[in-house]
Amino acid sequence: MTAWGVVRTAFGDHDVPSTLMGVTVLGYDGQLVEIEATAAVLDS
Template sequence: MPHLLHVPALAHTEYAYVATVEPPARLVFAAGACPLDADGATVAPGDPVAQARQVMANLETALAAAGARLADVVKTTVYVASPERADLVAVWQVVRDAFGDHDPPSTLLGVTVLGYPDQLVEVEAVAAVPAP
């Protein structure tokens, strides 16, 4: 459904710079997926990579509830509560691996703090699926 555009005039990146969605489409806006288990507890305190894995599993579950998949995502924003670029890169790799060959535009941010105790990672997404 989404059409991802790589822009040769810009630096080569691991994601498309632009995504377009053609009508008829239904947009799905996912809240930031957090590293919470089914009981609402933050998993893997202190481990951004393990938290990123939980976040991506939770994102897949949330999208599925709306009839969408990771392959339908047209934009993500990845938040990592760390001043260390290495943590951002490690989380990014988990996110990229979860998407496989699908490489939607994304923004990766290092932030000071996230909403839940011990939370280090959050990923929000917009997806597009065929309209009914």
């Protein structure tokens, strides 16, 4: 299953805004990557 397939399965009919970026090579060996995310849950 593709990455987008996993996202669609997890969120169902709710189409969420998202960005998927692939990184094939980092600048140098041992480089770390920081990922930041914000999520909100609204009570219905």
